[in-house]
Amino acid sequence: MDTPKIDFETLALHQQHTHDKYAHLQPIYATSTFTFDSAEQGMRRFTGEESGYIYSRFGNPTTDATARAIADLETWNITDTEGQPLQARALLTASGQAAMSTLFISTLQAGDAILATPSLYGGTHEFITKLLPRFGIKAYFSDMTDIHQVEDILKQTPEIKLVHFESPANPTMQCIDMEQIVQLAKRYNKLVSVDNTFATPYLQQPFKYGVDFIFHSTTKFLNGHGNAIGGVLIGRDTAAMNGHILHTYKLLGANSNAFDGFLVLQGIKTLALRMEQHCRNAMDLALFLTKHPEVEKVHYNGLSTHPDYDISRKQMRHAGSIMSIDLKGGYQKSVNLVNKLQICTRAVSVGTVDTLVSHPASMSHSGIPREIRLQTGITDGLVRISVGLEAIADIIADFEQALR
Numbered sequence: 001m002d003t004p005k006i007d008f009e010t011l012a013l014h015q016q017h018t019h020d021k022y023a024h025l026q027p028i029y030a031t032s033t034f035t036f037d038s039a040e041q042g043m044r045r046f047t048g049e050e051s052g053y054i055y056s057r058f059g060n061p062t063t064d065a066t067a068r069a070i071a072d073l074e075t076w077n078i079t080d081t082e083g084q085p086l087q088a089r090a091l092l093t094a095s096g097q098a099a100m101s102t103l104f105i106s107t108l109q110a111g112d113a114i115l116a117t118p119s120l121y122g123g124t125h126e127f128i129t130k131l132l133p134r135f136g137i138k139a140y141f142s143d144m145t146d147i148h149q150v151e152d153i154l155k156q157t158p159e160i161k162l163v164h165f166e167s168p169a170n171p172t173m174q175c176i177d178m179e180q181i182v183q184l185a186k187r188y189n190k191l192v193s194v195d196n197t198f199a200t201p202y203l204q205q206p207f208k209y210g211v212d213f214i215f216h217s218t219t220k221f222l223n224g225h226g227n228a229i230g231g232v233l234i235g236r237d238t239a240a241m242n243g244h245i246l247h248t249y250k251l252l253g254a255n256s257n258a259f260d261g262f263l264v265l266q267g268i269k270t271l272a273l274r275m276e277q278h279c280r281n282a283m284d285l286a287l288f289l290t291k292h293p294e295v296e297k298v299h300y301n302g303l304s305t306h307p308d309y310d311i312s313r314k315q316m317r318h319a320g321s322i323m324s325i326d327l328k329g330g331y332q333k334s335v336n337l338v339n340k341l342q343i344c345t346r347a348v349s350v351g352t353v354d355t356l357v358s359h360p361a362s363m364s365h366s367g368i369p370r371e372i373r374l375q376t377g378i379t380d381g382l383v384r385i386s387v388g389l390e391a392i393a394d395i396i397a398d399f400e401q402a403l404r
């Protein structure tokens, strides 16, 4: 079928349905297992001779519809080397951590190594430094804004199989030049994966630059409303995704469920609209905070003073809605600020419709040793803000009174 060329916003709304043709929305298939017409049919489904559902840990119409919708957005308007629409396969997972661990465990084995940026989500950092080494997989780190450093490590360390980074990275909004890193990694025959949680496919599509795998914590912007933990892993190599990666996913029990899948699917419909407003509010708040006498530094890639402003402009539609700030009074001043907020929500997580404010050093990044934390710019007093969709005047007024 020749599908018409449609814009991102339209694609996000008009998701493909599974089954029930006349249900307006994707139904929630709250079922653990699926029936067979005959024993032979069950056998054919297990051998793969016949497609069809078997058991919800292997696949479910609702979670598959959500995975498909995200794969469609991540590949939107991208063509492969033959000029055909880029194909990708996605697996919906129980969490962002489940997407990450499914990828790393399915692509790496004992003797392999992973190269990552030091600026990582706390859970990813702990997983590769504490858990993977128990299975004989080593972690190397490199500042990926320094291409020569990356090349030196790749040259000296042939066991590196996968290069992984986040851009923008949590919580300093460091951005990595994806085109440059992928080109280099491909020269050394490495796989590349990106955690695209902070940007979402609306702001940035890593597949454009030849990245192999993308994962998200759908808990954040894709869901948007903070009502479910979830994740998604998307790969361009559909044979690998349907082969050893799906196999690992089934064995790990990394699957999501129909209800959470439904919630993410609803959230995605307003992704473009939400991201526009998130980013507009973030820029206004960043400009306000930059001028505030109590604020030492605003880490926001949308400001021309941010070291990665140019890279961010090059590969992102807008800069995103997350920023972090250092206050002049350090730790105690930060604690006071967080305590005095009256409208913004004190909570970890990002990407919900309301503004969330947290303290990375004692919360999301408390599992990372202090000296590594400091190296990646997470000072003891750093405050992270995920700017929501409230009226911007109310957000600014809340910070104004809390900073007084």
Ligand SMILES: *Cc1c(COP(=O)(O)O)cnc(C)c1O
Pocket: 095, 096, 097, 098, 121, 123, 166, 170, 195, 197, 198, 216, 217, 218, 219, 220, 229, 230, 231, 350
């Ligand atoms: C939240 C988050 C994760 C982990 O996702 P969960 O859904 O909490 O498992 C991974 N990466 C980034 C950038 C995140 O913000």
